Amino acid sequence: MAASSTFSFVVTALLLVAILIISPFQLGKADEEAPYIDVGSNGVSGSTSSSSSSSSSSSDNDPAQMVAKAMLCFNNRGIYRSCDEDFRLNESGRLGVPLEQVDAYCGGSCLTETNMVLDCLEGIMKNFRFYNTATIKDIKDTVSAGCSDGPDRGNFDVSEHLEASESTVLKGASWGLCAIGYLIAGRALLRW
Structure with missing residues (x-):
């Protein structure tokens, strides 16, 4: 009887860990019924993922x-x-702002016009993706950091910003999974 309950506990724990591993990668998929459009290097490629019957x-x-x-x-x-x-x-998600022109970009019409382009894109399709896989929010975050007074001022490299945010998400997910794994293993050892 004890072996059966331990086996049941282990199976439940493994299912929980599997769900927790998969779920962080499914976040932010609220626009599942909207068409997914990807801007390619030679133009545009797109597909629809609409499951709507109408x-x-x-x-x-x-x-x-x-x-x-x-x-x-x-x-x-x-x-x-x-x-x-x-x-x-x-269209490729690149901002070509040289370091010596940051003040002119951030304090002039370029920042306003860039935000207008992003608003224009968002008004047409909220799930727009640039060729570098950046979203509108990724570009806005990069522009905001590049024009900030912090250590990222002048850094308009969107791909670098994407890598940093992906790394942070993966580190957080791995710490969470380790903690859950330790809790499950500890509980299983105490029952044994």
Whole structure:
């Protein structure tokens, strides 16, 4: 009887650990029914992951039309008026702000115009992804850090910012899993 209860406990513990390992990677998937659009290096590739059975004939829901509208945000003369073309956010998720131009970028029209491009993209599709896999929020966070007065001022490298945030998430998840593993192992040893 004791072996059966220990086995049941171990199976339950393993299931709990498996759920905890998988669940952090499923966070932030609230837009599952929205089309997923990825901006590629030679243009745009996209697919829809909509599980909805109703389809609309409106071009507003057509992924190709949505991508075309999103691409217009980068070249909209109403948005980018005075920001130097080298400093502009592009489809690949790159901001080319040299260190000696940080004050001009952050204190001038470029910051405002970059935020307008991001707002334009977000207004068309909230789950927009740049070629470097960055989301709109990732770009906003990078711009905010690059224009801050902290140690990241002048660092507009989005990929570096992405790596740092992914590393932090993985470290937190691994510590949590270790703690749960120790608790389960300790409890199993006490019962044995």
